[in-house]
Amino acid sequence: MGVKRGDIIGLSGRNVPEWLIAHFGVQMAGGCPLCLPYQEREDQITKLLNSVGSVKMLIMDPGVEGRNCHISEYVVDKGNGKVECKSIPALENVILFYPNERMSSAYTVAELCSRHVDLELPRIDPEDVALVSLTSGSSGFSKAIPSSHHALVVIAWHCYSQFLHRADKDIFYNDRPFSWIAGYPAWEMAACGTRVTLTNALHSSSMVNAVKTATNFITKEKATQAFLVPSILELVMRRKIPLKIKRAITSGVVAHTSLLECIDEICDELQVTYGMTEMGIVCSRVFTSDDKSSVQNMLLGVRPSPWVEVKITDDHGHLQPVGQRGNILIRSKKRFTGYLNHDLPPPTEDLLLKSGWFYPKDGGYVTEDGLLFVEGRLQEMIQVFGRKIYPFEIENVIKAKSNVIAATVLPIKDMETGDHVPSAAIIYQPQNEDSMESMQVYLRKEFNITEENQLLECLYVPQVIVGFKTFPALANGKLDREAIRKTMQRKLTKEQIGRLSFQ
Missing domain, CATH: 3.30.300.30 (ANL, C-terminal domain)
Known part of the structure; x- marks a missing residue:
């Protein structure tokens, strides 16, 4: 299909095998997957693709009953199957995960896999861009973050060092979409464990139904560890929904001490992580029942991962004393170099390019024993x-x-x-x-x-x-x-x- 080294290929779909096949196939061809939200609106997809640059191909999941075909129909002429979209001039091809009658002329991932092609794959440089992921869009528009192959290896190493899995015993539940850093399979690849996931965890009609679905699958699949966001853990406890696992892993900007209540009730251990799309997981800490009585703060502190540095500064960039509130800055071997579709403020860009320190706009403080307490978004x-x-x-x-x-x-x-x-x-x-x-x-x-x-x-x-x-x-x-x-x-x-x- 003409994918060449450095090409950006849009990829949108649920947690299905075709997503993984397309993702790694694009990377092996030297291209770079741009991980797009599933079932995004046409105008938002257009805005994202044009902001990132020359996206020459879209690989799409048609969805249940073709519900996601509206995007491909928006850019493809049904009569001849050719891409004709003036609003996305660089786009040349649209490929579906699997056949759908609404787009019968489109190629599918299965068709491409069945082809015999006699060619030599390009040699990949560790610093080639391997992935473009998107931020949550909480600021109004998702920012595109390029990561090199080396950066993904660093993320995988962080996962390996922080998430202790035994491949022969542990089953890890993680329902986050593959297109998110938190859902990207680096965790499982690093640990060589078994993953249980949901095709689409975001389709539930309510948070309560989402929690019940998650707990049912965890129990059915006998998962030993599970990634559960704080709101789900809190609902499980408040609604007294039956659940028992070895370790619950959670992540969020702020981790309240009340989460410790889930230890012994839901899990034997609670692992709290702090991270961001730009840098991956940067801090983590495991809590046990012994910590329930010893933790004195309102928040749960975390420790930097290997190869990660953390410092706290005031608004002028001066280092804050231990225990003093300020701005959190992060530096890691996984170097974040900027966004593809968004300019950093000059002071932030200068700091990032000169010394590698990233400013996630979170506030907090550090303690004498090396714990980082994240208190929240500075703008909040x-x-x-x-x-x-x-x-x-x-x-x-x-x-x-x-x-x-x-x-x-x-x-x-x-x-x-x-x-x-x-x-x-x-x-x-x-x-x-x-x-x-x-x-x-x-x-x-x-x-x-x-x-x-x-x-x-x-x-x-x-x-x-x-x-x-x-x-x-x-x-x-x-x-x-x-x-x-x-x-x-x-x-x-x-x-x-x-x-x-x-x-």
Whole structure:
């Protein structure tokens, strides 16, 4: 099909064998897979492809009953099967994972595998781009991150050193899409273990159904270890859904101490990781039942992986003392060199290119014993009267209430003072919701706010509290904070509209 060294090939599909065949086939031909979200809108795919550059081929999963064919139909003439799409001028071919009557003229992965081709595969340089992955898009648009073959080996080494699997005994459950770094099979390749996955974990109608599906498969397949995001672990515990595994592995920007409750109840060990698409997994730590009583912080600290350096700086780039809050910077042998479709701010780019330090825009601190405590996204900080706190400090208290299933705290700008005060989105147990006033009373009591320190109410007590049945999610499963903000903006009262804004 004419794939040459350095060609970027779009790849979109579910967790099926054809995805892996296409992925490694493109790499063996010297090309570079661009991992696209499954069932993305045509306009978003067009925007992504054009922002990345000369994407000459799309390899697509038609989906159940051809539900994903809308993208290929958008660029292919049904009459002659030729690609005719002025909005993506570089595109030359579209290949389907398997046949579909809506696109009967398209080649399939199976057809290409059955061909006998007498040619010599190109020699691959370790620094050739091997993969282009996408960020979550939480900032409004997914950024494209190129990784070399060497970088993928480093990621695999991090996995091997952090995730202790025994190939002869361990079965690892991971339902993350193959197109994500967290779902990419480097974990299993490094450990030589057996993986159990779902074809499409994002099709569930609700988070509760997703949790039940996951736990059923884990039990059925006798998985010994499982990658479960914090929200799933919390739901399993709150809903008392039966589950027992040797180790639960979780990842997120912030890891609350409450996650330790799953030890002995759900798992023998809990492994907390910290990472990002740009760098892979950079920190990790395993907790056991002995840690449940010894951990004193509100958050769980993690240790840097081999070949990873971490430092904390102030806003001017100066190193912060141990225990002092600041900006987290990461440096690793897996060098991140920038995005294909997004320019870094000049100071960040200079720092990255000169010294290799990457600034993920997370805040936290380090301790004397070398632990990193990640407190949250810097842009999500609550700031009142010059004092700053992270949302988790309020979220932990809200989630401690027995009638709360989940909660997220977001900053909202006070137009009069310029401060960023807290607002809260809460999922309550059915038929057991609190009024905004009763939740505020509860928080005043928990934070010990009295007449002597009542200014702290602006910092710790949300002025806007909205109940949700479920939280909207991005295509990668992360919380869609922008959608939550828009919903909460619509819920503002007439008095609040002129004074508070999520914009």
